[in-house]
Amino acid sequence: MEMILPIFFIFTLLFSYSQASVVDFCVADFTLPNGPAGYSCKNPADVTVDDFVHYGLEAPGNTSNIIKAAVTPAFAAQFPGVNGLGISSARLDLEVRGVVPMHTHLDxxxxxxxxxxxxxxxxxxxxxxxxxxxxxxxxxxxxPQGLLHFQVNSGEIPAIAFVSFSSPSPGLQILDFALFGNDLLSELVEKTTFLSDA
Amino acid sequence: MEMILPIFFIFTLLFSYSQASVVDFCVADFTLPNGPAGYSCKNPADVTVDDFVHYGLEAPGNTSNIIKAAVTPAFAAQFPGVNGLGISSARLDLEVRGVVPMHTHLDxxxxxxxxxxxxxxxxxxxxxxxxxxxxxxxxxxxxPQGLLHFQVNSGEIPAIAFVSFSSPSPGLQILDFALFGNDLLSELVEKTTFLSDA
Amino acid sequence: MEMILPIFFIFTLLFSYSQASVVDFCVADFTLPNGPAGYSCKNPADVTVDDFVHYGLEAPGNTSNIIKAAVTPAFAAQFPGVNGLGISSARLDLEVRGVVPMHTHLDxxxxxxxxxxxxxxxxxxxxxxxxxxxxxxxxxxxxPQGLLHFQVNSGEIPAIAFVSFSSPSPGLQILDFALFGNDLLSELVEKTTFLSDA
Amino acid sequence: MEMILPIFFIFTLLFSYSQASVVDFCVADFTLPNGPAGYSCKNPADVTVDDFVHYGLEAPGNTSNIIKAAVTPAFAAQFPGVNGLGISSARLDLEVRGVVPMHTHLDxxxxxxxxxxxxxxxxxxxxxxxxxxxxxxxxxxxxPQGLLHFQVNSGEIPAIAFVSFSSPSPGLQILDFALFGNDLLSELVEKTTFLSDA
Amino acid sequence: MEMILPIFFIFTLLFSYSQASVVDFCVADFTLPNGPAGYSCKNPADVTVDDFVHYGLEAPGNTSNIIKAAVTPAFAAQFPGVNGLGISSARLDLEVRGVVPMHTHLDxxxxxxxxxxxxxxxxxxxxxxxxxxxxxxxxxxxxPQGLLHFQVNSGEIPAIAFVSFSSPSPGLQILDFALFGNDLLSELVEKTTFLSDA
Amino acid sequence: MEMILPIFFIFTLLFSYSQASVVDFCVADFTLPNGPAGYSCKNPADVTVDDFVHYGLEAPGNTSNIIKAAVTPAFAAQFPGVNGLGISSARLDLEVRGVVPMHTHLDxxxxxxxxxxxxxxxxxxxxxxxxxxxxxxxxxxxxPQGLLHFQVNSGEIPAIAFVSFSSPSPGLQILDFALFGNDLLSELVEKTTFLSDA
Incomplete structure (x- = not known):
């Protein structure tokens, strides 16, 4: 493997950027301002492989709640390596009779x-x-983008699924939470949803 | 204005496309296949100014319904000139107490x-x-894109508004209609929304 | 409405972001650096509904000028809520014989x-x-994008119109102003436009 | 659930498209021409839920080959429901010592x-x-997009992984196949890669 | 180079598309309908290297005109290989005192x-x-996109330049031609440009 | 040319931005944070025509290397005026028998x-x-985007070419350098490429 060194050597002669300009990725730096296209980029010199690996989806989320379900996101806010890349992931845990209620994603x-x-x-x-x-x-x-969707465990034991999104920050807007969990006046809720709060 | 003709004449010499290639716009032709980016383009030779003008928003929509409201779209499906252009429009009529219920747009x-x-x-x-x-x-x-929103007439006389979208085919998904107006089993509705159909 | 509190409560259990990460919108913060995709985002904690509402289009623009017309923009620079959203608006006032001369938008x-x-x-x-x-x-x-266009009051009283753009910062380049209102050498103007300055 | 019928009824009054215009998705129709943005859309009337579900990733791919690995794609060409949606998936099977060699994706x-x-x-x-x-x-x-990458089974038993892409048609270009599996003249291969075919 | 054949052989086992699905490019087929994203794709089986090579920029354009200039485009309409790729090219010939007048591109x-x-x-x-x-x-x-620009031969002999565009179909709208070469009523021209046709 | 001044004067009346808001371009400022869409914008007041002109492609690159070739980039990192514009350029020098080896661009x-x-x-x-x-x-x-490609001087004297990219920061990944010039363990290289380091 003697050719490695000389080839590597001429690389800097062949194609040397005038700036510290690795623009292959843009790992999120949460301490800098963000913009419409995502978070600012971490200094490439500080980037390591661990910015591109995420360990948060290994363990089940906490499903001890009324819907018996948990969504564990690996979006840009949790997984800085996907910033600006048009992709992200999440884990879904559904106990028996667990439900991810009707929801949409922003993007x-x-x-x-x-x-x-x-x-x-x-x-x-x-x-x-x-x-x-x-x-x-x-x-x-x-x-497909923008449509209301849901997931229900229709089996006999806890279910697990992994989801992927075509956005690094897809957001999540759950119907019931949006309607009942907010601070809108009760009257306005009823007017705009035709749901009585029986 | 004697310079007009000679300048026009040399135009064909200066810059002549080899195809019938006006690519300035892509007016929708509903008889051809459509794709992810929109409808196919009408033959430019058949395009007239009327493809770019829409008259459907002049008159109020029919608000004789339970929500006392009407949305009249001028999307690509109604207004072929906006096809592929990233913009569309609609008219909103709200009787007294009229409501456009919680809804999202797909794009x-x-x-x-x-x-x-x-x-x-x-x-x-x-x-x-x-x-x-x-x-x-x-x-x-x-x-902002993807978020649930609503409009209510809070005045004493019928209200009118005009809306613009950053998509030629924004779609519209009204919450109640999506939940109650569809053919999902009643049991599934309750499960996924926590709403009882009292 | 007893179900509101428990549902709201479990929300934090179900889906909690690890960052202060409301990424539903990016209201412009003019004090931070901007980039190719728009202005940096205002801290979500400081965002209020007034960032999404604009009052500048209510009153007519000043049409006491040679073209008897006024364009009042509500672009991202004036209306920070549209930053990054692919949409903006403007008001157009045209006195009798008022003209918005031939112009294009940058985007x-x-x-x-x-x-x-x-x-x-x-x-x-x-x-x-x-x-x-x-x-x-x-x-x-x-x-359609990029094409020269114009508007003329062809009626008997002042005219008003509202325009929407498929860009938060569409820009505006008026033909005459661009040609005659700039600091190009007179000779260059004539060369590049074939217009004499009679 | 008595309110269902009347609400459903007024829906057609409230918001009726003038075209057969479900534009919520664009399921690929392989019999029609395709374009830069993807395949043409299947007639919405012929779309069923099975267009959005894919069963091809359940079984392991055939790893009886020199690399002891198999990539089973669920791209738009195999999974028509993802056409135009900016997302797709694939299954990866790696026998012990199996390798997915250095490769890139086109998008x-x-x-x-x-x-x-x-x-x-x-x-x-x-x-x-x-x-x-x-x-x-x-x-x-x-x-991140465009970079050469690889996967190797570093364990003791067969490994499985699932991959997601931010494109419905990401393509795949495996280094060795591209270099040695093609019809380029042998001389040209050596010139452009500095690899001798020892 | 004995390893070539076996590797090539297992390629079809490793990764075989279920469709005739080379989606690496979309060479324009002018006989099919086009859409907002460009022309339909030529059948990949009929694509040759000549679809990706263009010979039309070798010879100077005809500059025997009033502006002493010629623009020879290699846009998607002339160069089908750039269809859908976000790039195109053109040649510019400027005789002594030749001028490409003020113009914009649509995209x-x-x-x-x-x-x-x-x-x-x-x-x-x-x-x-x-x-x-x-x-x-x-x-x-x-x-930069959307701005009026011009080129003038400021030398002593004919000048040549090559231009690249970040669009396969950038269009071209020359100011004078647009204003004087069209069929607008003379009165309207003056109104919208403040230019008298002296 | 007496009409220039009054027209220029009324310009500020007709259309005045409330911010220092020239958003026609976004010249890269390397001292500010960058993001997924590119570098932050230089203060418009500091922008001059020299930000839009690049002189680095006039002279040949240094081809005194093993491949007898040089690529001289004019990407956003070298040419700040293209930042955010979707276009960039480079010069290619190839000595007799010079080769730009198999490579891809990231975008x-x-x-x-x-x-x-x-x-x-x-x-x-x-x-x-x-x-x-x-x-x-x-x-x-x-x-076309993402595909491995190469260039070889097949003539008798040094060759020169100019390339354009549909990205301001296309990157460059040369096959051999990527494979042999890096710090991967030798064993891993062989595994993932089936190339022995003879």
Whole structure:
């Protein structure tokens, strides 16, 4: 492997940037201002492989809640390596009868990949038609951008799925939380949803 | 104005495309296949100024319904001149107590411009915080992409507004219609929304 | 409405961001550096509904000028809530015989919406064909990206229109101002436009 | 649930498109021409939920080959529901000592999610720095757009991973295949790679 | 080079698309419908290297005209290989005193590269400030998207330059031609430009 | 030319931005943080025409190296005026038998323009098909995004070419350098490329 050194040597002769200019990626630096395209970039000299690896999806989320479900995000805010890259991920845990209620994402489409048990998932098109299916381990389903969708554990044991998004910061807006969990006047809620708070 | 003709004449010498290639716009031709970026383009030779003008927003929509409101779209499907251009429009009519219920658009942000009476409008951020305001004639408000938002006539006479979208086909998904107007099993609705159908 | 509190409570359990990470919008902060995608984002904690509402289009612009016209912009520089959102707005006032001269925008297409009197508007395609029309109240017209276009009050009283752009910072380059209002040497102007300065 | 029917009824009054215009998605129709943005859209009336579900990633790919590895794609060409959506997926099977050799994708970034055993994965930045890590089950790693990357089974039993891409048609260009598997003259290969075909 | 055949052989086992799906490029097929993102793609089986090579910029354009200049485009309409790729090219010939008058492009920025003699080139920002320079052989200058710009031969012999655009179909709208070469009523021209047709 | 002053005067009345808001361009300021969309913008007041002109491509690069070739970039890092504009340029010098080895760019397509002697250039599609051609002075060739490509001087004297990219920061990843010039363990190299280091 004697050719390695000389080749490496002439590399700097062949193509040397005038700036410290590795622009191959833009790992998020949360201490700097952010903009419409994402977070500012961390100094390349400080970037390590650990900026591109995320360990937060190994353990199940806490499903001890009324919906018996947990969404654990690996978005740019948690996983700085995806900043500016148009992709992110999340883990989904659903206890028996667990439900990820109707929700939308602010940006991007989603692919759901079932890794344990069965999940009934679906979305609603803007003409009100529902597309839903019971998915088994190994199946994947895509939810097109902007449409309301949901996931329900339709099996007998806890279910797990991993989702991918075509945005580093897809956001998440859950229907019920948005409607009832906020500080809008009760009257306004009813007016704009036709739901009484029985 | 004697210089007009000779200049026009040399134009064909200076810069002549080898194809019938006016690519300045792509007016929608609904008879051809469409794709992810929009409808196919009408033959430029058949395009007239009327493809770029739309008359459908002059008259009020029919508000004789339970929400006392009407949305009249001028999206690419109704207004072929906006196809591929990243912009579209709509008219909003709200009777007294009229409501455009909580809804999202599949793509694009929106600017609301009040032209008559007062409208209370708002949106919900994904951290559940509500941003709402009572708007008077001439005020404009922007609703960022993907967020649930609503408009209510908070005045004493019918209100009118015009909205613009940063997409030629923004779509519209109204919450109640999506939830109750579809063919999902009643059980699934309750599971995924925590709303009982009392 | 007893279910509100418990649901809100479990929200933090279900989906908690590890950062102060509301990325639903990017309201412009003019004190920070800006970039190719727009201005930096204001700290979400400081954002209020007033960042999303703009009051500058209520009053007519000052048309006491040689063209008897005024364009009042609500671009990202004036209306920080549209930063990064792909949309902006402006008001157009045209006295009798008022003219918005031939102009282009640096980015984005435009929809013109007539709200008072009649306006003759048009654009020129790159094959030199002109598309123009006399528009009445309620009509809308779209001007495809990059093409020279104009608006003239063709009625008997002052006219008003509102325009929308598919860019938060569309810019505006008026032909005459660009040609005669700048500091280019007179000789260069003539050379590059074939216009004598009679 | 008595309110369902009347609400559904007024929907058609409130917001009716003038075209058969469900533009919520663009499922690929391989029989129509395709364009730069993807395949043409299938007639919405013929779309079913099965267009959005893919079953091809359940079974392991055939790893009886020299690299002891298999990549099973679920790109737009195999999974028509992702057409135009900016996302796609694939399954990766690696026998013991299996290798997905150095490769790039034509478009899009990638997230790798380990679901069985351990994989050593990495990418090379354009300044020649290598970022690599041994990943265990549940770990995810992102490979920024355009950079050469690889995956190697570094464990004792067959490994499985699922990858997501920020493009519906990311393509794949494997180094060795590109260099040695093609019909370039042998002389040209050596010239352009400095590799002798020993 | 004995390893070539076996590796090539296992390639089809490793990664075989289920469709005839080379999506690496989208060479324009002018006989099919086009859309907002460009022309439809030619059948990959019919694509040859000649679709990616263009010979039309070798010879000078015809400068026997009033502006003593010629622009020879290699846009998608002339050079089908750039369709959908976000890049195109053109040749510029300027006789002594030749001028490419003030013009804009509908889409994309431009880089000018002088290959013979000297050219005075510039653009006008939307605040009316002019940025211009006399360029010599080997110099390059960039004209940001949407701004009026011009090129003048400021030397003693014919000048040549090559320009690149960040769009496969940048269009071209020359000021004088647009204003005087069209069929607008003379009265309208004067109104919208304040130029008398002396 | 008496009309210049009054027109210029009314300009500030007609259309005055409330901010120092020339957003026509975003010249790179390397002292500020950068983001996914590029470098931060230099204060417009400090921008001069020299930010838009680049002189670095006039002289040949240093080809006294093993590949007898030099690539001289005019990317955003060297040429701040192209920041955010989707275009950049580079010069290519190839001695007799000089070679730009197989390489890819991280982002963007490329057009090659031969200005001296003949160059054999080509790219490899992801189905392993090679498209290559011997190009003469004046010919241009396009290399679609993401594909491996190369250039070889196939003539008798030094060759020169100029390339354009559809990205302000296209990056460059040369195969051999990436494989042999890096710090990967020798064992890993062999595993992932099937190349022995003979």
């Amino acid at each position: 991007g489409s989603e692919i759901l990949h079932i890794t344990r048990e069965t999940i009934r998932a679906g979305f609603i098109a803007s003409d009100d038609k529902v597309y839903y299916k019971t998915l088994n381990k190994g199946n994947i389903m895509v939810f | 694009g942000s929106e600017i609301l411009h009040i032209t008559r009476e007062t409208i209370r409008a708002g949106f919900i951020a994904s951290d559940d915080k509500v941003y709402y305001k009572t708007l008077n004639k001439g005020n404009i408000m922007v609703f | 984005g297409s435009e929809i013109l919406h007539i709200t008072r009197e009649t306006i003759r508007a048009g654009f020129i395609a790159s094959d030199d064909k002109v598309y123009y029309k006399t528009l009445n109240k309620g009509n809308i017209m779209v001007f | 899009g970034s990638e997230i790798l999610h380990i679901t069985r055993e351990t994989i050593r994965a990495g990418f090379i930045a354009s300044d020649d720095k290598v970022y690599y890590k041994t990943l265990n089950k549940g770990n995810i790693m992102v490979f | 994309g920025s431009e880089i000018l590269h002088i290959t013979r003699e000297t050219i005075r080139a510039g653009f006008i920002a939307s605040d009316d400030k002019v940025y211009y320079k006399t360029l010599n052989k080997g110099n390059i200058m960039v004209f | 963007g397509s490329e057009i090659l323009h031969i200005t001296r002697e003949t160059i054999r250039a080509g790219f490899i599609a992801s189905d392993d098909k090679v498209y290559y051609k011997t190009l003469n002075k004046g010919n241009i060739m396009v290399f």
